[in-house]
Amino acid sequence: MTNQSGGDKPRSQQIADELREAIQSGHYRPGAKLPSQRALAEQYDAARNTVDEALKILSREGLVTSEWGRGVFVREKRALIRLGSDRYSPKYRETGLSPFLIECAKQGKTGRFEVLGIERVKPDPEVAKQLKVSEKSKSVLRRENVFYADEDPVYRVTTLIPWSIAQGTGLTQEEVPHQYGIHGVFEETGHIMARINDEITARMPTPEEVQHLKLPPGVPVIEVVHTSIDQAGEPYELTTFVMRADMNGLSYNVPVE
Structure with a gap:
């Protein structure tokens, strides 16, 4: 999950891509809490503001939700x-x-x-x-x-x-x-x-x-x-x-x- 490849993509986009793949593969299941920004920054050897931008990308895509004081969670599918x-x-x-x-x-x-x-x-x-x-x-x-x-x-x-x-x-x-x-x-x-x-x-x-x-x-x-x-x-x-x-x-x- 720390692959540095990504061509000319910004680092935040590369991190978002890897986190998205981890969510879609089931590594992070619906409702699961993602690692903290500090932990993700260490995992990806990136600045925290870069990780923050990656999480915002996933949020805009509707894949994760942020809860104040609790962290970032994989969005759960609800009964329609x-x-x-x-x-x-x-x-x-x-x-x-x-x-x-x-x-x-x-x-x-x-x-x-x-x-x-x-x-x-x-x-x-x-x-x-x-x-x-x-x-x-x-x-x-x-x-x-x-x-x-x-x-x-x-x-x-x-x-x-x-x-x-x-x-x-x-x-x-x-x-x-x-x-x-x-x-x-x-x-x-x-x-x-x-x-x-x-x-x-x-x-x-x-x-x-x-x-x-x-x-x-x-x-x-x-x-x-x-x-x-x-x-x-x-x-x-x-x-x-x-x-x-x-x-x-x-x-x-x-x-x-």
């Missing part, structure tokens, strides 16, 4: 909360739980959510186009929540609903007063989900997302932009899920048309 293509199926209603709570329960976790805000707003032009509303007035209701599995924040969720649908309903309240949540309210207003459209991307988080999701360095997010379409072919809800990639997965099982 899976967002599935059938998450809106009526079959879940018999349980009295939302798909998110059901998935949390499968992992032995307790799900909950925190409301960040509910506000009537002007949509940006793209949202206005998708929801077929005016971009010149406060034509949508915006609901923002953070979903937790135990104490871990796993999603930041922003839901946009045409004000013509939301006005005067429980959608404007923090606790939606319907046993089936917001989708129960939609159905009562005549919008039954017939089709969904999900657009999925992966990216690095914004500073605000890092804060709300308590993201460690090197962890990307999965962004799912979901549109609900009713029985008349009209869009009535646009929800963006920003999901911790180290705690979430996607599971789709759909017919090929």
Whole structure:
């Protein structure tokens, strides 16, 4: 593990490469504590600031995490909360739980959510186009929540609903007063989900997302932009899920048309 070869690579990168190989080979297993910076500096005959930079490289790659006063640990793989293509199926209603709570329960976790805000707003032009509303007035209701599995924040969720649908309903309240949540309210207003459209991307988080999701360095997010379409072919809800990639997965099982 002290091979000095590496061509023109900086010494910090050479050390990071060797530590990465040791992690991937199982020499350092998930959850294992790496040697201290002092020990690594002696092992690699390098300055401590060089070792520190090597560890930062691995941190940015999502391979290790630093805990103040404890050291640097190999990141452990967590059980995933899976967002599935059938998450809106009526079959879940018999349980009295939302798909998110059901998935949390499968992992032995307790799900909950925190409301960040509910506000009537002007949509940006793209949202206005998708929801077929005016971009010149406060034509949508915006609901923002953070979903937790135990104490871990796993999603930041922003839901946009045409004000013509939301006005005067429980959608404007923090606790939606319907046993089936917001989708129960939609159905009562005549919008039954017939089709969904999900657009999925992966990216690095914004500073605000890092804060709300308590993201460690090197962890990307999965962004799912979901549109609900009713029985008349009209869009009535646009929800963006920003999901911790180290705690979430996607599971789709759909017919090929």
